[in-house]
Amino acid sequence: MRLRPLLAAATAACLLAAAATPAIAGGPREDSRPGGAGLTRADRAELKRWAADTWASFAAMTDETTGLPADNIEGDLDAASRSGYTSPTNIGAYLWSTVVAEELDLISSREATKRLRQTLTTIEGMERHEPSGMFYNWYDESTGAKLTTFPASGETIDPFLSSVDNGWFAAALMVVRAAEPAVRRQADRVLAGMDFGAFYDLNQFGGERPGMVYGGFWADPPSGTACPGTLANGTAVQFTCHHYDILNSEPRIVTYIGIARGQIPAEAYFATSRTFPASCDWSWLETRPVGETKSYLGVDVFEGAFPYRGMNIVPTWGGTMFEELMPDLFVPEATWGPKSWGVNHPLAVRAQIQHGMDQAGYGFWGFSPASDPFGGYREYGVDQIGMNPEGYYSDEEKTNVDLGYDQCRPATNPAPGQPEPTFGDGVVTPHAAFLALPYAPRESMDNLTRIETTLGAYGTGGFYDAVAVRSNTQAQRYLSLDQGIVMGVLGNVLGKDMLKTAFTRGAVERTVRPLIAMEEFGAGYADGRP
Template sequence: MQVRDATATKSVRQGWTGRTRVALVVALVALLTASMPASGVYADQSGGDNNSGQNALNAQQRAVLYNIARDTWKFYSADVDPNTHLPLDNIGPNGKRGTYTSAANVGVYLWAVVAAHDLGLISREGARAEIAFTLIEVAKLARDHGFLHQWYDTTSGHVIRNPGDIDCATETTPTFDNCYFISNVDNGWYASGLIVVRSAMPELRGLVNTLLNPMDFGLFYDSRPQTACNVNPAVTGNQPTGQMFGGYYVGLPVEQGSNWQHYYHNGALYSDPRISAYIGMGLHQMPGDVWWRSWRTLPPKQCPTDPDFSWQGQWPVGGYWQVYKDPQSGKRFNVWEGHYTYPGSDLTFIPTFAGGMFEALMANLVVPETTWGTKSFGLADRRAAQVQVKYTTEQLKYPVWGMSPSSTPDDTGGYGGYGVEGLRFPYFGSGADASHPNLGLSQCHGCATEDVVTPHASFIALDVLPQRAYTNIQALRRLYPDLYRPDGGFYDAVNPTTGGVGHRDLVLDQSMIMAALDNALNQRKLQRHFAADPASAAAHRYLSFEKLSIADTGNGDNSGGDSTGNNNG
């Protein structure tokens, strides 16, 4: 069914008619595409129908979700700057607009436009025009090695230090602030959006490649010598080499002087920065080392110089050391296949750093983890959602679940880190031992609070717990009617105890909802777009290769029972 939303296509910008704009885009795309070689197409390996069997969404449920997609798509007509065609970070109450954007915002906005086309909410011509105008503008932005900076002013396209802060043109000497910081994870989401567009709309391949080809994710990889230890004591600062850095500072390389003190590693593989590992390996810019040298849980010591991770949320940690032979290089790696166990049960899972839902499940919106990684991170995705449901309903006694970083549940325009950390379970910090164990649910303890629910968490869980997620979405609308409106879908956050709502929309969170609905209603179509691109090959190989130390007994999402019940670990 093809539905055209006149407001969504934004037919008039600065006096241009939609037909004139589209014609210009077609001409520009033709010029860019003509000089670019066609890339190969990776065979679709995303699997068959989504939500099959007893967990399948029925026709009525699908109709409800489709209407939510239609309402959510209306948000974008107000969100995109009419002059620069860049997506705004957020729109708040009383017309307040967050006129700044980031690499992640651009990437997920591309997801949303593709999803809207897949769902019949915008014509192909309209979607192509919207994407092309944005990418043409992105091509004008200041970049480094093809990567986008941390923040841009959407009214001018200039790099800014922070939202509402100075124009970075006033800072002429490199320093350790956001004028010079290039984020690993944000550019991972940006690249994922480019890859999805390249697959979904091959006619834009040339334009996409002009932006994607200069990007070298190897810049984020710590290629310094590795040891058999968890870290390398020979490297200044005793660094965990072979992992990804959280980013880099332009003109301030990590190996010079004391610069290393300003850098950090994305040590936890099961968190949102893994999107950059998938893409970096897929583009042959990072070796498979990054997969094995990053950690599932923080590991016990292998050498006296290794860090003491007994402060982590759960300690002692269950698991074992497993030697893997890398499927690409043939190198051998000793990997700590650790896991947490939900207290009082046999439910085993891989923790994220701060317990937020998008840390666990955002990558699955584009990378087919649930299909390719049935014994690795696809299984971990389902367990992460089960832990959220179990803890929120049984320990916190909330009527709804879904914690993930989001706006605050008020109209202050604040943003907070929310996640299931198991703060109600015993925690002894670095003093934990077998007699007094830490029993938390995340790697960090106290990095997030557990008092806010965000709707996007339910939508990204549709792929792993479809019936539970759908029921929760309906409960959010029923119990908190102020949380939803027809001209934009869900607002960003609610306090499940007081009912307080943050009347604010983030393009990041709304785009996760659009992507999740494309997958739920179109047999994982956004995942299939990514899977059809050659850059997905490494993700498929590594997800299907590894077996985590969490067992699967086949317990899934039973609509008639507790899908978070005990599993044999």
């Protein structure tokens, strides 16, 4: 779901004690609890070193005048290699990473305040879509000007308002306003004008059930396909012709924020699919889901899950760690939803480990969208725990697994009675392994340590963005978003869930926690063990 131009390298997780989440099979029971239980003092020292190096990449990416981070920078951290463009997500990643850097004593409180104030001052002067208060997708990081062409290629940009990118930006503002009193008023001023109801399709189903969130809209007709519509205030816009219709993907952060701000109805949380229904009408999927239908707030929800290696997992669209766990950086989903996310998050991590170590035999694991080591940008994932029939694959060869749709169509790869496919040059992405750290700390530490020492995919700015493990081909580049994910995880693991505590203060806990708490996913181990 996070689709971006190839040259646009990077744009488009507790408060209260609760029952512990289930243990991950094959690992210590404590490893399944969010927050990094099971880490040693030596582990934490290593994490602190990685945090310091990761922060160095942000310092190098950030323009000295505007305080805006570039989308990406090359591995040598030469300022001349900054991308020349940035996005709301990139800016948000820098904001929350600055808060983390202060918490981990990588920078002083004075420096943190200076950096945040500089960035927020620039943001207050940036052009936004005034009727909705939302920010456009691409800006020049050296001036803050809205872009209509990409700097290097000259490719035309139709200025777009992305729901998920504005969601990550608002999440950062919410963290800043709660964690940094010195700049709270500035953050509040920016946040106050953002109306997430602009992205919500109230009439999608003619009022018969709650609607979903659009991918976004253009203020003016774009060169490609769009669907004309109007905002609630009557402003004409050009919406994307798709909605984010899967719960387990990163756009759920938009729904969380919109519900907390009273701009999206609470029932919208149950409007999206856990999987599509288990009928032959959906046999274009590569796996037939298991599950049953339940009702929440008057909305019928098929609690579907995909079987994978003895587990039933609520899939993401592409089988990526990013979709599963990035919202968990800010919302303590596993704690608030012990029968939903508290089951699914550890299983999704287990699935990524089993795929990389056993099924594909890469010797490494962690799959998410990232720089392609062979050029450009690509989505990587575990195909079998993703709904996308075209697949987000874990290797450069795009090895597909299609188990067929039971009773509707046969499997194609592997065919019945045939061995599993042979996987090629698998591409692991360190930020994905970091996202797993709260749920599988020992295995995550081992995986990351070997990526650094065995593969050498590490530079002065921390882990490189991706590495193809069999050829050891490295994407020696740093992306603001992916580095921000690393900093966010480390802030929570080393800083006692600091991002979650800041983000969920007040309205988020009051409104979102009860929704998450009431649901029971169809996820779990297929043999019924806890």
